[in-house]
Amino acid sequence: MPRPTGAKSSSDSGMGRSVGVVLRLMPRSVTHPWARRPRVRATGERGDRSTPVAGAPVRGAPEGYLPDVTRSTLGAFLLPEGYARLAPHAALRESSVLLEASRYAHSRAGQRRARRATAYASRVAPRDADPVLLVPGFLCGDLSLRPLGRVLREQGLRTYRSQIRANVGCTLDAAAELEGRLESIAQRRGSRVQLVGHSLGGMLARGIAVRRPDLVSNIVTMGSPMLAPGAHHPSLTAAVEALVRLSRAGLSGLMAEECLAGACARRSFEESREPVPAGTGFTAIYSRRDGVVDWRACVDPLAEPVEVTASHLGMVLDPRVIAHVVAAVRPRDVPAGRTGLASVLEVDRGESA
Incomplete structure (x- = not known):
């Protein structure tokens, strides 16, 4: 029998919950298209390139929304001067x-x-x-x-x-x-x-x-x-x-x-x-x-x-x-290739890694 219009099956509701969990874990820039971070040029004027403005309002976003651009996943001290991330x-x-x-x-x-x-x-x-x-x-x-x-x-x-x-x-x-x-x-x-x-x-x-x-x-x-x-x-x-x-x-x-x-x-x-x-x-x-x-x-x-x-x-x-x-x-005084007889009485040989 066909399902009445507007009715939802248990599988539909389960899929909806799964999609909801995934969306909550995704970055806001993906789940909220309007949440593109505003950027400024070196002169301070707004433009398409340069660094984001922390705490600036976003055009088209709900009232009161501010982008979270001040939080960094990795501490700056983990990347000292002289080293760089890979391309x-x-x-x-x-x-x-x-x-x-x-x-x-x-x-x-x-x-x-x-x-x-x-x-x-x-x-x-x-x-x-x-x-x-x-x-x-x-x-x-x-x-x-x-x-x-x-x-x-x-x-x-x-x-x-x-x-x-x-x-x-x-x-x-x-x-x-x-x-x-x-x-x-x-x-x-x-x-x-x-x-x-x-x-x-x-x-x-x-x-x-x-x-x-x-x-x-x-x-x-x-x-x-x-x-x-x-x-x-x-x-x-x-x-x-x-x-x-x-x-x-x-x-x-x-x-x-x-x-x-x-x-x-x-x-x-x-x-x-x-x-x-x-x-x-x-x-x-x-x-x-x-x-x-x-x-x-x-x-x-x-x-x-x-x-x-x-x-x-x-x-x-x-x-x-x-x-x-x-x-x-290997012990420094043991040459490679031959070190003597293996002991048949050896019990503890470690573990298989």
Whole structure:
């Protein structure tokens, strides 16, 4: 039977609610066409170009409406002088991640053939190395570092997951949870722990190393903009703004405005710039082909810099980059390729990252 004119089904009302939620999360400039920000020329006259006028009324807007142009998602201190956000076309560099993934697959095939031809007792097993905790980057989880962790374990190193499913929350909360994880591993192994972090994960690792030198023996960062976290691609800014909007809408466990421009953000930034304690190794891997962050922000003056040729996303896959990570976490007096007999009595070999 046809529905009476004007009647609404339950599916229609459900769709209406969904559309309403999406519209509330979208910027006002999109949902309110009349909310285009007024702009002024350098002379102070109104025009189509130049900077917006904070608090100026908008022609055609409802009475009393004023555009909110004074709020900035990221704190200005996150982009110090000398660094810059990437141009939109810089993202094209990230297309090489496909090539880097194919290199990893080809390298893995060769390693499997070599392992099958090598006796178990002759395989590399530097069991005197400190365990390794892997920390993923922004928007990523432990799964993103599984390829790196697999190679490290085949080199005889013990690897542990950070237990981060998606790195999208408050950085201070994430650092506190990582610190607890670090204490657990250190107590379990009876030694300090090495931290290997990609992008935001490297920044977290550096901050923890500053606070807990008693637990951290070495840190390796990959594409981590420690000197200027705000020097990144516009797409990353859009992702951050989306998280903030979802946080405002009531979703828990996401970055809030305080994490990006308030005391929380400032404290995280300052910790990531403090001197690394003596006795703690520090290797910073960066690439001039990075299409996500400004590579200059990844070169910490206190670290041993290692330049590679890879995309930001492909750093965790490219065998050439992974080789540098292995060299950084392996004991300095252990030669590559052969370190002695593997122990058949070894029980704790870490976790599959």
